[in-house]
Amino acid sequence: MLMRRVPYASVVSIAPMAALAPLSTPFHPQAHVCAECPVRSEALFGGLDDETLSRIDTVIASPVLLADARIVARGQVPNALYTVRAGLVRFERVSASGERHIVRLVGRGGLIGLEGLLRQPSADEVVACTTVKVCRIPLDLADALGSGRNDMAMALMRQWQRALDDAANLSVGLRTGAARLRVLRLLHHLAQHADDEGRIWMPRREEMADLLGMALETASRAVSGLRRAGVLSLLPQRMATVQPEALAAALREAEGR
Amino acid sequence: MLMRRVPYASVVSIAPMAALAPLSTPFHPQAHVCAECPVRSEALFGGLDDETLSRIDTVIASPVLLADARIVARGQVPNALYTVRAGLVRFERVSASGERHIVRLVGRGGLIGLEGLLRQPSADEVVACTTVKVCRIPLDLADALGSGRNDMAMALMRQWQRALDDAANLSVGLRTGAARLRVLRLLHHLAQHADDEGRIWMPRREEMADLLGMALETASRAVSGLRRAGVLSLLPQRMATVQPEALAAALREAEGR
DNA sequence: CGAGCCGTTGAGGGGATTCAAGCTCAGTGG
DNA sequence: CCACTGAGCTTGAATCCCCTCAACGGCTCG
Numbered sequence: 352m353l354m355r356r357v358p359y360a361s362v363v364s365i366a367p368m369a370a371l372a373p374l375s376t377p378f379h380p381q382a383h384v385c386a387e388c389p390v391r392s393e394a395l396f397g398g399l400d401d402e403t404l405s406r407i408d409t410v411i412a413s414p415v416l417l418a419d420a421r422i423v424a425r426g427q428v429p430n431a432l433y434t435v436r437a438g439l440v441r442f443e444r445v446s447a448s449g450e451r452h453i454v455r456l457v458g459r460g461g462l463i464g465l466e467g468l469l470r471q472p473s474a475d476e477v478v479a480c481t482t483v484k485v486c487r488i489p490l491d492l493a494d495a496l497g498s499g500r501n502d503m504a505m506a507l508m509r510q511w512q513r514a515l516d517d518a519a520n521l522s523v524g525l526r527t528g529a530a531r532l533r534v535l536r537l538l539h540h541l542a543q544h545a546d547d548e549g550r551i552w553m554p555r556r557e558e559m560a561d562l563l564g565m566a567l568e569t570a571s572r573a574v575s576g577l578r579r580a581g582v583l584s585l586l587p588q589r590m591a592t593v594q595p596e597a598l599a600a601a602l603r604e605a606e607g608r
Numbered sequence: 609m610l611m612r613r614v615p616y617a618s619v620v621s622i623a624p625m626a627a628l629a630p631l632s633t634p635f636h637p638q639a640h641v642c643a644e645c646p647v648r649s650e651a652l653f654g655g656l657d658d659e660t661l662s663r664i665d666t667v668i669a670s671p672v673l674l675a676d677a678r679i680v681a682r683g684q685v686p687n688a689l690y691t692v693r694a695g696l697v698r699f700e701r702v703s704a705s706g707e708r709h710i711v712r713l714v715g716r717g718g719l720i721g722l723e724g725l726l727r728q729p730s731a732d733e734v735v736a737c738t739t740v741k742v743c744r745i746p747l748d749l750a751d752a753l754g755s756g757r758n759d760m761a762m763a764l765m766r767q768w769q770r771a772l773d774d775a776a777n778l779s780v781g782l783r784t785g786a787a788r789l790r791v792l793r794l795l796h797h798l799a800q801h802a803d804d805e806g807r808i809w810m811p812r813r814e815e816m817a818d819l820l821g822m823a824l825e826t827a828s829r830a831v832s833g834l835r836r837a838g839v840l841s842l843l844p845q846r847m848a849t850v851q852p853e854a855l856a857a858a859l860r861e862a863e864g865r
Numbered sequence: 866c867g868a869g870c871c872g873t874t875g876a877g878g879g880g881a882t883t884c885a886a887g888c889t890c891a892g893t894g895g
Numbered sequence: 896c897c898a899c900t901g902a903g904c905t906t907g908a909a910t911c912c913c914c915t916c917a918a919c920g921g922c923t924c925g
Binding site: 825 | 902904905906
């Protein structure tokens with residue numbers, strides 16, 4: 352079988368606000384934070400005016416979470432909505448037979464905890480891949496905004512649809528085709544979420560395996576091959592850089608023209 | 609590579625109301641239809657009272673579509689919402705390299721065309737697997753209902769979340785594990801959508817391959833094996849019956865204990 | 866400095882793909 | 896009526912990719 356048994360060694364279980372990075376300012380009143388938010392236009396509060404924004408932003412925390420921090424626990428009703436301002440987040444689902452699958456990757460502008468609005472428990476464990484900056488909107492505030500204004504409901508629906516779409520694309524893109532090709536597509540995907548210095552998140556081989564539906568050794572072999580081919584350079588701390596041209600070329604020929 | 613090139617021979621392209629079954633009553637005024645609808649409680653209008661219902665139901669058509677009729681075209685903004693009252697519907701997505709993947713299966717109670725509310729084109733082609741009864745709600749009516757009352761918005765979000773969840777489950781369940789196991793899980797899934805006589809939709813082998821991410825010959829071998837094992841009996845017209853106990857037993861041992 | 870985690874690499878075997886042929890069945894037209 | 900055709904299903908044979916099992920090295924951390 353393909354997948355490993357459940358727990359990664361390193362996943363950090365956190366209380367709602369624990370596992371913050373040192374530099375974090377969790378409850379900072381942040382009139383400026385929303386107004387300057389780089390994802391404001393694409394994210395949840397895109398439609399709200401500055402006035403409404405300034406009324407609510409004191410309630411919103413914008414914590415910084417370290418890699419492997421758990422944002423939503425499987426089986427729990429999320430008690431807040433989270434907008435991802437920077438970094439990458441993964442959704443892990445465990446199948447009946449005890450295998451872990453990573454079913455979604457969410458980056459900047461993405462919304463986490465939508466089930467909370469419905470008071471449904473999360474089917475997935477949501478974990479930070481990299482250091483992640485999120486914007487935390489308590490559930491009752493989200494409720495109030497959603498029922499009051501219509502822009503917000505619209506924005507929510509857009510997010511839901513986007514999530515649906517991304518999930519389908521991910522599953523056809525990353526679970527289909529030869530191993531080398533899948534790894535290439537993953538790198539391509541991760542490159543979209545590169546940080547300011549152009550570095551991407553480099554998953555552990557076991558995580559790659561859970562994402563791509565293959566054995567970790569197979570993932571390792573593919574990575575080694577791509578490193579030798581000059582497509583990929585590993586960096587410390589589970590980071591890496593890719594050579595865009597080499598990646599594109601490798602993708603083209605692996606897709607078969 | 610796993611998938612075939614795009615077109616199935618038999619998919620019927622239809623204008624919005626074409627390809628109806630002979631017995632269909634497309635524009636029948638249907639005060640009774642909603643009130644008696646078997647999926648009303650789980651579906652979109654669950655929260656509406658009878659009065660509202662009787663005001664709107666004249667606008668709603670409840671056509672019957674034949675197998676292989678296209679409900680939503682890829683790339684088009686759906687011009688209505690559809691609630692599935694009976695039958696099974698598939699969502700086909702074509703990857704960049706020209707392979708078809710079936711990314712969702714939607715049965716009774718499911719909602720189709722959610723993107724329409726956002727005026728987004730559909731990423732998938734939505735096609736009837738079996739003869740399908742749907743309830744067709746024109747987009748402007750859906751808009752009006754959604755903005756007016758809040759129950760409706762809630763129901764919509766529930767549907768969206770359900771779709772998201774189903775899609776993830778489908779992709780981990782059907783694209784993971786050995787071929788025989790995947791086929792067994794598909795049959796199990798299809799059995800949930802059996803019709804009144806207990807018959808299930810039996811996909812063509814190529815469709816199974818697109819659902820399960822395997823070669824059609826592999827799907828064929830698995831089906832033949834299950835037929836010989838007494839798990840499955842094929843019927844005319846792409847239908848079949850399964851022996852529930854035999855299926856359960858086969859699943860247990862294929863999962864490994 | 867041993868223990869554990871993580872990544873890498875090798876060897877071997879098995880399952881899936883690929884290529885190919887044959888079969889049934891429905892529709893068509895001579 | 897029956898050959899002809901094409902679509903769909905099945906099955907065989909050969910190849911190859913990936914999984915499994917295994918060993919080893921680097922690294923961090925107690």
